[in-house]
Amino acid sequence: MRELKPPARPLEPDGATLRDWLGQTGRKLGAFLDGLPDQPAAQLTGSRRIAQVFAGPAPEAGTPLRRLLSLLVDRVAPVALNTAHPGYLGFIPGGGLPQSALADLITGVLNRYTGLWMPAPGLVQLEIQAIRWLCTAVGYPEDDRCGGILTSGGSLANLGALVAAREHHLGENFGDGVVFVSAQTHHSVAKAARVVGLRRDQLVPVACRPDFTMDPAALSAAVAAARQAGQRPFLVVASAGSTATGAVDPLAAIADRCAAAGLWLHVDGAYGGCFALTDRGRAALAGLARADSITLDPHKGLFLPYGTGALLVRERARLRAAFTEGASYLPAGSEDADHWDFADLGPELSRPPRGLRLWLPIQLHGLGAFRAALDEKLDLARSAAEALCALDHVVLVSPPTLSLFTLQGRPPGVAGPALDAHQRRILRDTNQRGRVFLTGATVGPPGPARFVIRVCVLSFRTHQAQIDALVADLGAAIATQTAAPGAQAGTGRGTTSAGASGPSRRSSQ
């Protein structure tokens, strides 16, 4: 046998090299963390220029880490919405716990395969346990029947729920199946429906009440109408904190209707579901535990970095039935009450281990620290809404049922498109002050489509100081813009800046 030498440029770092890299990276990222409060909450000037840095073919030779770190952290990262910033109140924040980033480091170096139980029993069980903690948080029974899977985010969690409901109720022939949604349903549901093969007309909108929550009576009427038309209703998607307005659908009443009609209830709690850890959240989300499936986004409600959603189900067997590739040549998996094969609970066979980035921060700090942080967000949002509504020409459009509320600045005599343009000017003015970052959304029905300013308090780094800045800066922007010529009725001179007033699609992170 020929003896082959390893390549001259080995890819393997030894322990000392890894420690050196981590030392360099720690110094750079430590400075990033310490400098966060002094950075703007968003900085989009120079976007095209910074993007051009990355043009060109793959390098044949290497570059020292020091130079790459400087490029990434000092030059590239700042030109962005500063989604790690304490004053970031746009879209749905989360902040990104560095503890989870540490977990990802460990996960990657260990490089265990966790798609099945057998190859890495400890790390899979850690992930199972983290999912069970989430099941407990939403109020699922403490039995072995519930369960779920961690996903890359809410989009794929919603997709998994659609497939599980479709397979459970309809099987392979689902052309006459109908899903009920509302105007507040996150558009990832419509997208997932298309991906999993539902036609657009198989999504039926249910009317909302004036507070943007789904009307249970309208739901029942829509279900009856679909049945009369020969269709097969099988799924209702309710929102536990909608992205646009923060509205929480009446989950208990919807669960009643679903039970009566034999429909699968999926609750999209990507934004709001994790508030079930708090007493007030649990009250606002009453009925949540009756859902057949629930989407959570720990990268929102538990402050993880982007990349971790969760699909929870009351009956794990239904998820398994939908996602196990049951060909006769395949063996039985490890699955029993205590040992799950994640490959049988979702569409991914190869996937990154996602458990440690959730488990480690909870172990390091205790769930109590998360509960306290979520309670603080509820307090901060209420406090902010109260202070802002005390200002002249400010109208609350949707209240902080959880930690998200919407408002409009309404100068006398301004309406229609001019009023929308006024909100966009206020947003841009506020954001240009640099201490907080807000986004807007177009809402309605019910009512005409109108643009509102959103405030979402959900980063672990957001505290009273940022709320003070919000009230001061948004208040000043409202005053300035109300006094400006553009606020005159009917002039409509506002310009739209995508960065400052991202439209509804962008409110959906």
Next chain:
Amino acid sequence: MRELKPPARPLEPDGATLRDWLGQTGRKLGAFLDGLPDQPAAQLTGSRRIAQVFAGPAPEAGTPLRRLLSLLVDRVAPVALNTAHPGYLGFIPGGGLPQSALADLITGVLNRYTGLWMPAPGLVQLEIQAIRWLCTAVGYPEDDRCGGILTSGGSLANLGALVAAREHHLGENFGDGVVFVSAQTHHSVAKAARVVGLRRDQLVPVACRPDFTMDPAALSAAVAAARQAGQRPFLVVASAGSTATGAVDPLAAIADRCAAAGLWLHVDGAYGGCFALTDRGRAALAGLARADSITLDPHKGLFLPYGTGALLVRERARLRAAFTEGASYLPAGSEDADHWDFADLGPELSRPPRGLRLWLPIQLHGLGAFRAALDEKLDLARSAAEALCALDHVVLVSPPTLSLFTLQGRPPGVAGPALDAHQRRILRDTNQRGRVFLTGATVGPPGPARFVIRVCVLSFRTHQAQIDALVADLGAAIATQTAAPGAQAGTGRGTTSAGASGPSRRSSQ
């Protein structure tokens, strides 16, 4: 306004705390790296015991990092298939570059949102550029029309291709569409087909030739038969290195047939596609660049830790057409030749940034280092196959077209189920020696279903020393088991160990 104090147990580490954590973690992971060669390639004794460590509710109070690191790295990680080990030759290895783990650390601390271009233009462009490097690697034209998206793995890359082909060729009503696969097609394709709403009878198997490659003539016949039956053929899924045998379908001939019949050609190169970076790989994969879409798994062929697949497409516009939620109320995105919104190219709106874990290792070492490592794997696999086939009673079942080959130990007079059991005993014997880890697969048709021993050389840590160990240990196991009573014809006394001889489903990581 009330003044709220931050919670007593803050979740925010400052820079010094992060550096301290990274110091502790670096020492522990550095020792892990340095100790890898002395660990066994797999260690599954104690699986149930280690899993029990994680029982119990979420802790209310925290635990110091030191104790958690010790638990994870010293106690939990070793009880597993050691997928980071240099002697790991089972399933499809990759090894898990610590450089990517470092990238994940950076990504998580920065916590930028990269689902759309605008919020983090630099980091999105970095990911776009990494995808373009992959497009170049597979031979796609150097124009602005091709593109793609990084996924969590090959499963979701294949799913994306199915959706794009379905939408492009069939639209919303696809009940009469037909997809052509072979017995070597990875089962994630069948699973993805089910997820995206295709009935099982919409997957049509095409016969393979004796070398396990798809027969182009049989493909043409199957397409014609489907059309005659009133169905709509729209997609062919070819394999560029199948998981079970390493077979590379005749891509150029299949591309000819697809072009003639107007079908979408998807090539699943999850295992083998990255070899296109080498001269020999490019020759073996001739025709790859004619595919409409290609799946790669950089967590295999570019040695990344689990969690990064890639879907590449010749026409990015087709991916965008399939995945853009085109409701009238949504704004135009940032998309143009140079600026892509990943949310419009796949099913995920929220998703982790996946670019840096691919970009950083290539920048640190240069693509040349990867090319050299892949070339080394080709050499090692050929060398191993040659040495093993020189042994008595060893028959090569499929050759190392790339770096994966299969063989059987065939003692005289042993056949049928007893021969399968013999392979399983050889596998278990080999694996128990601890220096390498192998898995098997059931193959056929063509020919009867039979169990074969697989060797897949793909970790960056695997060098000549591990091939020497493979040849010595597998050779000794073959000799031992051939001499053992169990190898007598017809006794069939072999037992199956899931750990030692994972069946075909498990050969699909």
